[in-house]
Amino acid sequence: MEGRITREVDGSVCVEVTDADGRSHRVTFETDGWTVRRQEPEASPPDSSSDPSVRDERTAQARRFARYLLVRERGYPARAPRTLPEWVAVAAVTVASIPPASFEAQFGQFARQLRSAVDPAIEPVVDPPAVTVDGATVYRLSVHLEFADETTFEPISQAVATELRAADDFDALTVAVSRAIGASAPPGRALRLAVSGVSDIGVHYEGRTRDIVSDGDDPNSGQFPVRLEMNPDTAPIEAYEPLEGGLQQLLVLHLCCQARDRFLEMGVDLPPCLRILGPGIHRQTVASRRLECYGRLFDVEKPVDGYRLLDLERAFSV
Numbered sequence: 001m002e003g004r005i006t007r008e009v010d011g012s013v014c015v016e017v018t019d020a021d022g023r024s025h026r027v028t029f030e031t032d033g034w035t036v037r038r039q040e041p042e043a044s045p046p047d048s049s050s051d052p053s054v055r056d057e058r059t060a061q062a063r064r065f066a067r068y069l070l071v072r073e074r075g076y077p078a079r080a081p082r083t084l085p086e087w088v089a090v091a092a093v094t095v096a097s098i099p100p101a102s103f104e105a106q107f108g109q110f111a112r113q114l115r116s117a118v119d120p121a122i123e124p125v126v127d128p129p130a131v132t133v134d135g136a137t138v139y140r141l142s143v144h145l146e147f148a149d150e151t152t153f154e155p156i157s158q159a160v161a162t163e164l165r166a167a168d169d170f171d172a173l174t175v176a177v178s179r180a181i182g183a184s185a186p187p188g189r190a191l192r193l194a195v196s197g198v199s200d201i202g203v204h205y206e207g208r209t210r211d212i213v214s215d216g217d218d219p220n221s222g223q224f225p226v227r228l229e230m231n232p233d234t235a236p237i238e239a240y241e242p243l244e245g246g247l248q249q250l251l252v253l254h255l256c257c258q259a260r261d262r263f264l265e266m267g268v269d270l271p272p273c274l275r276i277l278g279p280g281i282h283r284q285t286v287a288s289r290r291l292e293c294y295g296r297l298f299d300v301e302k303p304v305d306g307y308r309l310l311d312l313e314r315a316f317s318v
Contacts, residue, residue, distance in 0.1 A: 001017065001018070001019060001020060001061065001062070001065050001266060001267040001268050002017070002018045003015055003016060003017035003018070003062075003065055003066060003069045004016055004069075005069065005070070005073060005074065006026075011030060011031055011032065012028055012029060012030055012031060012037060013028070013029050013031060013070060013074075013076070014026060014027070014028045014029075015027050015028075015029070015066035015069055015070065017062040017065055017066050017069075019058040019059075019061060019062045019267055020058060020061070020267045020293075021055075021058055023041055023042055023058065024041070024042045025039060025040065025041045025042070025059065025062040025063075025066070026039070026040040027039045027040075027062065027063055027066040029066070029067075029070070029078065031076070034067070034070075034076070034077065034078045036063060039059065039062070039063055041059055041062070051291075051292060053290070053291055054291055054292060054293050057287070057291055057293060058267065058293075060265075061265065061266055061267035062267070064079075064265055064266045065266040065267060065268065066078075067079045068084070068266055068268075071084065072158070072161060075154055081153060081157070081223070081224045081225075081226075082224075082225060082226045082227050083262060084157060084262065085164075085259040085260075085262035085263050085274075086157045086158075086160040086161045086164055086259075087153075087157050087160075087224070087226065088226055088255055088258045088259040088262060089160060089164060089173060089177065089255075089256070089259040089274075090145070090156060090157070090160055090177050090180075090181075091143060091145060091226040091255050092173075092252050092255035092256045092258075092259065093173060093174050093177040093178070093193065094145055094177075094193045094194065094195060095143070095195065095248065095251055095252050095255060096170075096174070096248070096252045096312070096315045096316070097193040097194075098194070098195060098248070100245060100248075102195075103245075103248050106195055106197070106198050107141075107198065107247075107248070107251065109125050109200075109201060110125075110139065110141045110198070110201055110228065111247040112124075112125055113125045113126055113139050113201055114139065114230060114232060114235065114237050114247065114250075115237065115241060115247075117137075117232035117237065118232060118237050118238050118241070125201055126139070126201050126203055129203075129205050129212055133205045133206065133207060133212075134206070134207055134208040135205075135206025135207065135208070135211075136204075136206045136231045136233060136282065137203065137204075137205055137206075137231065137232065137233075138203070138204040138205075138206075138229050138230065138231045138282045139201055139202070139203055139228075139229070139230050139231075139232075140201070140202035140203065140204060140215065140216070140227055140228060140229045140230075141198055141199055141201055141202070141216070141227065141228040142198065142199035142202075142216070142218050142220070142225040142226070142227050142228075143195055143198050143225055143226050143227070143228060144195065144196045144197045144198065144220045144222050144224075144225045145194075145195060145196065145222075145224065145225070145226075146192065146193075146194040146195060146196040147181060147191040147192065147193070147194070148222060148224040148225075149222065149224070150223075151186050152181075152184055152185075152186070152191065153223075153224050155180075155183075155184035156180050156181055156184045159179070159180035159183055159184060160176060160177055160180045163176035163179065163180065164176060164271050164273070165271050166271075167271055167272065167273040168272040168273055169272070169273055169311060170256070170273060170310060170311060170312060170314075170315055171314055171315070172273060173256075173273045174315065177193075178193070181193065196220065196222070197219070197220040198220070199215075199216045199217065199218035199219075199220065199225075200216030200217045200218070201216045202214055202215040202216040204229070204282070226255065226258075228251060228254060228255070229281065229282050230254060230279065231279065231282055231285070234279045234285055234298050234299070235250065235254070235279045236250070236278075236279075236300050236301075237250065239300070240253075244316070245316050248316070249312050249316055252310075252312060252315070253276075253278045253279075253310050253312070254278065254279055254280065256273075256274060256276060256278070256310055257276060257277075257278040257279055257280030257281075257297070257298070258280045258281050259274055259280075260274040260275075260276060260280055260297070261280035261281040261284035262281070264284060264294060264297075265281070265283075265284055265287075275306060275307050275308065276297075276307060276308060276309065276310045277297055277298075277299065277300045277302075277303075277304060277307050277308065277309055277310075278297075278298065278300050278309075278310060279298045279300075280297075280298065284298075285298045295307070
């Protein structure tokens, strides 16, 4: 995926993107609210996908990448912070750094909800809906990073974006994030990897005729949270739960896979550290089941060429 900003006039910005099939897209955004005014894709090249669903997905990828380009190259708020792969990677390293006692205090309720999905002896925190749910049940939790505010978000995410491509594993990703946070600290202020707070548990129930979404109350302030969204049907809860710090490792895996999915949904090649298997964004998991352009990367039990399990041994060693 390649792109460039071609025009900025009063009230609008135009971005030209070439997608993975070689098709060009001209995407024009209104700067008031960053809505898409229009998107003009060229005719498909002869060797591009003949599947109309894949062509539609390429169009959506181009639109997402255009938004990403506006954030990275101009600092425009064209995408929410939690949709930026670098920011999600920062959150993954932060959650990995939490001491066990703090993790239990902040994420214990969410961990209990996940355990209750695989162990009927555990009482859930959130009761099931009164109506029949025909599809997936996805538990959601907003996570606020202690060091994130208007002065630190942009320099940290830009610094991580610069270093992320060279990171070949989670240890290298941790070094890159720590270095970016250290270099981005305002004068006289020390930044530390920590979670300042989490929301109550929210739930997304997929129904046959309609979805039911209930976001948990969030007393925390801040514009830069990330969001966990775990589906017990695809998350390997039973494999991780018996491990020391197992559910913390699972949440770190989930956030790394979210960062992976944020690149994939734009049609962008992955950095080596994110060529991993595991459950990420629920929407991307659904897309992976129905579209040939995505592999089934959410399943840790089925090998995919070029992808591996995330090695967190050093991050969680005592």
